[in-house]
């Protein structure tokens with residue numbers, strides 16, 4: 654059983670995924686689709702499970718009842734180390750929203 658911990662305990666910071674399934678784009682990723690096939694889950698479920706095993710809080714958004722139900726179906730399986738590493742290696746420094754280093758927080 655994987656022990657789920659939330660956030661960065663050392664610094665007492667809880668992290669939340671900004672757009673946890675990349676606004677649906679994870680459906681098109683070959684690696685995530687392959688892991689999903691191996692564990693018998695959908696790409697969205699695999700991605701949400703990856704987040705919570707990392708310790709991130711997730712709030713996936715959906716207006717579709719079947720997807721809301723699907724997105725709750727992530728507590729009856731685990732990703733092994735190899736699947737976790739394969740998904741973590743997908744980082745492309747790609748953003749779905751503004752870069753916080755360049756964002757204007759105070760309107761000019």
Ligand SMILES: NC(=O)c1ccc[n+]([C@@H]2O[C@H](COP(=O)([O-])OP(=O)(O)OC[C@H]3O[C@@H](n4cnc5c(N)ncnc54)[C@H](OP(=O)(O)O)[C@@H]3O)[C@@H](O)[C@H]2O)c1
Pocket residue numbers: 671672673674675676677680695697698712713714715716717720721723724
């Ligand atoms: N406060 C802030 O600054 C801030 C910033 C960003 C996001 N948020 C909030 O964080 C939440 C998530 O962010 P987000 O909506 O940008 O990104 P997200 O949750 O990664 O993606 C939502 C999109 O994915 C689709 N989707 C949901 N479940 C799916 C599934 N199982 N399979 C395939 N597609 C699926 C949804 O479509 P349908 O709805 O059509 O089903 C929607 O188009 C939202 O509630 C948002 O309001 C807040």
